[in-house]
Amino acid sequence: MLKILDRYIIRKFLSTFFFMLGIIMLLAMVFDIAERLSDFIEKQASFKAIVFDYYLNFLLYYGNTFSSMIVFIAVIWFTAKMAQDAEIIPMLFSGRPFIRIIRPYMIAATILMLLSLVLNHFVLPRANRVRLDFEESFYRDRLLVENYNAEFPGNELVHYSTYNSEENMINDFVIERYDSQNRLIHFMKARTASVIPGVKRWRLTDVFERKVSYSDTSGTSKGEMESIIQKHQLTENHLKDTTLPYNVDDIAVRDNVVEAMTFRELSSFIAKEKAKGNPSVAMYEIELYQRSSYPFATYVLTLIGVSVSSRKKRGGIGINIAIGLLFVFIYIFAMKITTVAATTVGFPSVAAVWLPNVMFGILALFLYRIAPK
Known part of the structure; x- marks a missing residue:
């Protein structure tokens, strides 16, 4: 049974996430239109195809791709705002353990994680097929x-x-x-x-x-x-x-052709490419494993976000946002390093995908232990 505190934090979490997601995707779409407009006009793409075949699927793909990072920034933003408004302190002084305050965060993170899993494994492969067909027809460079x-x-x-x-x-x-x-x-x-x-x-x-x-x-x-x-x-x-x-x-084939494959299709494709000795197999395996690892990163980044931003700081929300962005950059950098290791020196793909989550999971537990109780 959800209490008033649970509903309050979940509502803040989800509303902040979807607001930030909408703003970021709107900006991304505007920049993409500015870059692709001449191609659309030159190839005479119809308005219906641009909106429904391309940009609808564009928003689904990139919104889901960056959802974990947006979750992190959203958690830091509204939690830091609560800390600055002295809302966290009464929760702690009421006798509730810190883990009780974490519970609604994890409930909201679970909702977003399940949504991302469904999109990754069932919706996006078919949506990407339509998007990539449009790109191939109207602006993609020659292969x-x-x-x-x-x-x-x-x-x-x-x-x-x-x-x-x-x-x-x-x-x-x-x-x-x-x-x-x-x-x-x-x-x-x-x-x-x-x-x-x-x-x-x-x-x-x-x-x-x-x-x-x-x-x-x-x-x-x-x-x-x-x-x-x-x-x-x-x-x-x-x-x-x-x-x-x-x-x-x-x-x-283009490397991104795997984005349009379902789990079963991609698994079969990887098996065939392994039999052919294709050096790009590691990239295809990374795509397969990331469909599960990215959603689960939501838990790790949520716990880090709460632990970092639940303490009121002199610098205000700006300090918390800066710390959050630093963690995001380190996380992306770690993912790039492990991906390069998998594609160039034979590092196992499944380890390359999950290792950043494990490393930051350990960091999240450490930050949770030193967070204000």
């Missing part, structure tokens, strides 16, 4: 991939030098296939490659193909030259059409 290497099932290696989404063309396309004993059995190189729309058929130009067969399992080939086929596969206009078990979307 350029360089020096791609991947291993596909069946001991098949794929490499190319560059891919340009504007031309939909791959340059220096190489396929190598090996048998179970890691012996080369097929090598094919094309100057350019492109996918015929709607099917997994590829159009290759200036193809060089080499096939090797072996007479036994010991690795001895049937005569050095007889078993090797070396020729240029040239048809009319130097073209060759062939079927491959993958599409261009399988070997040339």
